[in-house]
């Protein structure tokens with residue numbers, strides 16, 4: 001009879017469903033599943049800190065920044081999503097910003113006192129502890145690629161000037177004529193600053209530095225059209241490895257030959273899988289003297305402080321008390337990230353494995 005002939009089929013189905021449910025609840029299986037599904041990765045970027053005020057922005061400019069930051073985040077996200085390394089993601093994000101005249105790096109670099117472009121860049125691999133940087137390069141289209149070449153293809157950490165340009169060329173980095181970097185706005189910006197004979201952060205304006213509770217008067221140039229910024233990226237990849245990279249044209253009206261914090265490992269750029277990855281932006285001399293990036297990592301390592309607490313202390317208390325303007329982006333090995341700055345604004349953004357893009361400009 002049909003009733004009896006179907007009975008074994010039904011029982012078999014119940015048994016199969018029960019077995020499957022037991023398998024899913026097995027801790028070993030569940031752990032493997034969550035590790036794969038929940039593989040975390042994070043990318044955080046900045047496009048420079050300074051006196052970036054809403055009143056000096058048009059909606060078009062604001063949108064241009066937001067769009068470019070988003071493009072950089074998505075470029076790095078694609079790398080991380082495809083199980084690429086944090087180094088590759090940092091490079092992808094930075095190259096997008098270097099190619100944009102919106103930021104003070106690569107194509108948008110600011111001028112030195114003698115009206116030249118001299119760019120600095122650095123990369124650090126948190127897994128191996130290896131690092132590479134270049135200072136004062138003049139012909140490398142994407143200085144971050146030169147820094148990576150120094151890390152991967154030389155036994156050195158920092159190359160400068162003509163030697164760095166020559167090494168980049170030999171390593172296959174794209175080389176351009178110095179005219180590629182020409183920018184009339186930048187030149188006008190320099191000439192205006194020169195009248196005051198100061199070296200200034202690209203995006204400083206009328207107001208000074210901010211601490212948690214107060215705004216400190218800071219003596220800087222007033223250029224209402226400052227619209228560029230040093231760029232940086234930090235990332236945690238699915239393999240659990242951290243990396244940090246930074247690229248900049250430096251500070252408008254800097255002496256030729258001046259080296260900022262960016263290529264000084266531990267000052268403007270640092271990564272260590274044991275603690276965090278950091279990229280800084282701001283008045284480089286303060287970041288060098290205070291070894292800012294390493295200071296954050298050291299507070300985590302030796303005092304056991306969280307990423308948030310260590311970064312906040314260094315930027316909002318220590319640097320701020322010295323009137324060292326700027327900020328940083330940081331990510332730790334758990335994927336926590338923070339973006340403190342003591343200036344009115346910092347171009348910044350982050351993206352996690354869920355693909356949600358966050359971009360901000362003002363406080």
Ligand code: ASP
Pocket residue numbers: 048049104201202229230248249250251259260261262268280281282283284285
């Ligand atoms: N830190 C950079 C430098 O001093 C400037 C910047 O972040 O905008 O070269």
